[in-house]
Amino acid sequence: MDKKFSGVSQTMSRFRGWIQAGATLLTNLHLPNFLKGGLYQGAGKTVCVPGLNCYSCPAASGACPIGAFQAVVGSSKFSFSYYITGFLILLGVLLGRFICGFLCPFGWFQELLHKIPTKKLSTKKLKPLTYLKYAVLLVMVLLLPAFLVNDVGMGDPFFCKYLCPQGVLEGAIPLSLANSGIRAALGKLFTWKFSILLSVIVLSVLFYRPFCKWLCPLGAFYALFNRVSLFQMKVDKSKCVSCGKCARACKMDVDVTKTPNHTECIRCGMCIRACPTNAVCFRYGFGDGKEKENAATLRENNNKS
Amino acid sequence: MSCGKKAAAQIVLLMAGAAMLCFGVWRGEAATVLSKAIKLCLECVGIG
């Protein structure tokens, strides 16, 4: 059974690109809207998608959790969103940063860019920057939209407005191409955000997922739940030969043998594929799976197989 | 026994999450989300 799950982990990790593509397609189902230059306006947009996907994308099938949070918090009626927070806690516990690795369209976009063959740079020395995303979450998503309000009690969606490159990529660019009225409306803000998008693109070619590591508030939120997530990494100490291949394979700078549920781990499974002894695998369930009776049954199962 | 604690934490968090979600929907946040999501948020995508 253990072996089987390890096999599942291998397969999942191997076909991750396809899962990402599928998730991106499901997140953006209404493709004809790209040509029409309009938005999908159905009730599906009441619900958020798990990844960072602009709801002003013509094809978007749901709302962006970060955008929706700011919309609620920035409205004059509310100053906190229980709906989105609850939704994100559920997703955080159920999946954690598995969402970043497998379901997020913008994560996939950065990975595709990283496939462009150039000299690749390590982000190991830039570790302090990973804390920046928590500041983005706290200040730009939580505090500023709620408290920096105009005379009618409305706040700006600061993250969306000033930082989010996904909005430009999925919203501004396709809409302005298809709709002359919107093209005419492009202003200074667009220039600023377009430069951000360009920087993220350039950085993504050189570094692995720079936006996820340093800036993404959604990743930051899920990161907080990585430790308690039902989806986790499991290292079988008895199989581990401490070769260090997993840590070297990890592009998120995590040593899975030391901290299997590190905040930066996006469950991409590169360590699983790097491990020569199949000691690393995904695990899904409550608790740690390290209890004695559990271990006993596992050993039993191992013996059987 | 840390494992039991972790499972408990997971269950509590799941329940808290579900409760918050329901409370949010009850007080009308979902409608706010929908009303924003179906319109183009000019300032959000970086236009103008």
Added chain:
Amino acid sequence: MNAKKILALLLGAMMLLSLAACGAKDNDKQADMSGDGSAMTGEPKTTEEALALHKELLERENALLSENAELWEKVFMEADKGMAMIEDGKNYGDFLLDTVEGAKEQFTDKEYEWLKESATEISNIENKLTELEEKYPEIMQESVDGDMSMPAGSDTSTPPDDGSMQKFPGFEGKDLDGNTVKSDELFSANAVTVVNFWFTTCNPCVGELAELDALNKELAEKGGSLIGINTFTLDGDEAAISEAKDVLAKKGATYQNVYFDSDGEAGKFTTNIFAYPTTYVVDRSGNIVGEPIVGAITEKKQAETLQKLIEQTLAADVG
């Protein structure tokens, strides 16, 4: 985007030059122009030619009016202050000329010169237009209807819609205080009607309310009007109406806000608008002038476009 704008300006400038080729002559000898304007262009032989000429002349006039919009704005202000609107039958160009003459001290010499020249040319164009209209009465309707959708001046690079103007969808609704509002009555009573689509939780929309109110007051002096359509209030949703009123009051906006049924013609039109705020300019006959303006008019670019469309509509209405 800028490159496109520059291109549009260049095209516009080229058109102006080519048009001015026949107009420049007049400017040189404007002193002895008796105003019959026969030197403007050759005599048309057929109705089509007359129509084309008519159109060209109108374009030229609009171009002149939008070329130095700020300066004209001053002139219009003066006109509003000083005298009654032009009496029937009086040439619009002469009216402008009089106004410019009357407010001479407000302008620098150069500005004054330019205004005088332009006004004289407009006067000539107007004479020619009247002459054409008298000779070929059938062009009147067609040309006026068909031409005003052409954005003036630098915008002439956009393709004209060949006379097929888009009507603003008709509606019969109420304002937020419950008074009945009919679209045809509203539009026909105003030389220009600015229609602003917004909704209550839209930050940029709420941000421009105060400025829209100021614009409404300004328009009232020129025989125009501004209305708001809050999409949340469609079908007369009580809660939404009181929220909208609340926001309008907080922003000090006093202009009329209208709602109608969402399943009517205008209702469907509204559902298809997805970018907010969006502002339309509508002329007296209920036609949409130019492209809808997307984005708040608190931004310079949007404000300029709107001003241009308003002036274009006003000029067309008087002419």
